[in-house]
Amino acid sequence: MKGAKGKGAARNSREVLKLVDDRKVGKRKAVVKVDKSSKRQAKKPKSAKKDPNKPKRPPSAFFVFLEGFRKEYKKEHPEVKAVSAVGKAGGEKWKSMSDAEKAPYEAKAKKRKSDYEKLMKAYNKKQESMAEDGDEESDRSKSEVNDEDEEDAEEGQHEDDDDGEEEEEEEDEDEDEDDD
């Protein structure tokens, strides 16, 4: 995936614009390192360590859809073992689906993201504890560190929006479609 950038990297600027318009863009870190590069192109140093404890990225709506689609596709095409075939077929169908159809998957993806953020919070906490401080105070009684903290998915999801239903279905096709 890191090596294949020239394929999916070409995104329409208009698409991004719409995304930016919908989401809040100014919530990132915006480090701005100003490299002496001529144009825009400066990959990160890639010094990320492989931490098995670090939670993976949450699946997007499309991936959530794929999870079920793969199973179905496999059932329909048990002889096809190439993942690429399922990817193509899934992508095609995904494009064919309407926003209303994607809605449940997006809702699921949203929940997944919430869990991911929670896991990351715990993960960061652990990392913080792991960090050894050369300068330590005399207080050491709180050096207790939980090993399995990330897996601790307690009940207590925050349902701010109307969605978040796992067992309840909801027919909501009130979205305004914008065809061009």
Added chain:
DNA sequence: ACCTTGATTGTTTAA
């Protein structure tokens, strides 16, 4: 590596 889209992050540029 293949193959898909989405989401997020990172970098560069304009004001």
Added chain:
DNA sequence: TTAAACAATCAAGGT
């Protein structure tokens, strides 16, 4: 310095 535009990475699935 900040917002905006763009670029790149990465998530799963089986061989």
